[in-house]
Structures are given as structure tokens and as C-alpha cells.
């Protein structure tokens with residue numbers, strides 16, 4: 001397969017062409033995609049047509065698919081695929097975050113496949129947290145390198161099944177600045193509503209500091225916003241980005257994304 005990688009924004013995002021994700025990927029293609037993800041942080045594949053089995057096989061190019069913790073939203077016959085769908089009772093995740101930080105080995109990547117797309121709005125934005133970290137003052141970078149978050153399930157989700165809370169709600173500590181295992185660079189790493197507290201700080205002070213960091217760090221020049229077309233696959237590098245959904249679409253229309261997360265390494269402190 002001849003892969004073409006076309007950058008979408010100066011700071012992140014690339015469109016991949018020449019790859020049919022419904023077919024088995026050879027080792028050279030998997031390696032090229034893994035390096036492209038580490039470099040560009042968000043990969044877009046257009047015009048894909050995938051069964052759940054084909055999608056899971058393609059995801060394995062980026063890592064082993066891992067179980068998502070709000071199990072009521074998982075596809076019944078394929079529980080490693082989560083359904084992002086407001087008619088499931090979900091609210092679009094409009095706050096900046098990275099996925100599943102409550103796991104010891106949190107996802108390397110989140111993959112989204114556009115199955116039903118509203119006629120307008122409903123995009124997904126991705127921010128480069130490598131660039132966000134690099135833009136902070138040296139003294140604050142040094143302070144952040146010493147900090148760790150204690151992560152658990154979101155406190156605002158009221159429909160968590162007891163078995164999910166038991167399996168996935170145990171406190172997990174991660175560095176706030178992590179080194180990317182492929183790229184070798186540092187990036188900011190936290191999930192504001194999965195952080196119970198920053199080690200040594202009260203929950204309230206922790207939440208206020210994380211909100212302040214998000215306000216200061218996420219600027220338009222480090223963001224790529226994906227406007228969905230049916231058949232798109234978006235792969236997001238969870239080790240060096242944050243993302244958010246846009247709820248600006250007509251809720252009488254359907255927006256269904258199939259989500260897979262793939263397991264990554266234990267975050268390594270900078």
C-alpha cells in the first residue's frame with residue numbers, strides 16, 4: 001500500500017490516504033501509521049466502510065483494544081466498541097480531556113468511526129498538549145514535572161454500573177507531564193473530571209488549577225477541529241493531546257460514532 005500523509009494544520013493533524021482499514025495491514029503500514037500518529041497526533045482516514053470485526057482488526061495496528069468503563073454504552077455483540085450516541089442518554093463530552101486516565105495503562109489512542117453524522121455541527125476538536133506544555137513558562141514547567149494526579153471515575157456520571165465502579169474506580173496516580181514513548185517529547189497529561197485531586201493539594205484547589213491551566217493552554221493555533229463525514233475514521237493520540245466533542249448539532253438528527261480505545265504504556269514522568 002502506498003500511504004500518503006498530508007498535514008492538516010501547522011501544529012497537528014494529518015490526513016492519511018492509500019489505506020483501506022477494512023483489509024489486513026502489513027507490518028510496514030502499521031509501523032508508518034504508528035510513527036505518523038506520534039508525529040501528527042490526530043490522523044484522519046476518509047471513505048472507510050467497516051464492519052465491527054474489521055474496525056477492531058484495524059485498531060490493533062495502534063495497540064490492543066481495551067474495555068471501556070461505562071459498559072452500558074458498549075456494543076452488545078462487540079463490547080470493545082463503545083457507542084457515542086446522545087440517544088443512549090449520553091451528553092456530548094464538551095470539556096477538554098484525554099480518555100480513561102483512571103487506568104494504570106491508559107489508552108495510547110482513541111479511535112472514532114463516523115457511522116451517522118448530523119447535517120451540520122457535531123465536530124470533534126483535538127489539542128496538541130505537547131505544544132501546550134512547551135508554551136508554558138519554564139518555572140511552571142518545572143513545577144508541573146513534580147506533580148501527580150490521582151484519577152478515578154468522573155464524579156458527574158450518575159449512571160455508573162456498580163461492577164464498573166468496582167473494576168475501574170480505584171485511585172490511579174499519573175504524572176502531570178509525561179514523556180511520549182514513541183516521540184520522546186513531554187506533554188501535559190490530565191483529565192479534569194477524573195482527577196480526584198493533585199497529590200498534596202485539596203480537591204477544590206486541584207480542580208481550580210486544572211481549569212486555569214486549560215484556559216491558558218488551549219489556544220486556537222494548537223487545535224484541529226474535525227468536521228465529520230460519514231465513513232471517516234479519526235485516530236487521536238491520547239498520550240499528547242486532549243479532545244472534546246461539539247454539541248452544536250440538531251438533536252433530532254442522529255450522531256453515532258463507534259469508539260475504540262487501545263491500550264498504551266504506563267505514563268512515564270518527564
Ligand SMILES: [Fe+2]
Pocket residue numbers: 093097098099243
Ligand atoms: Fe473522550
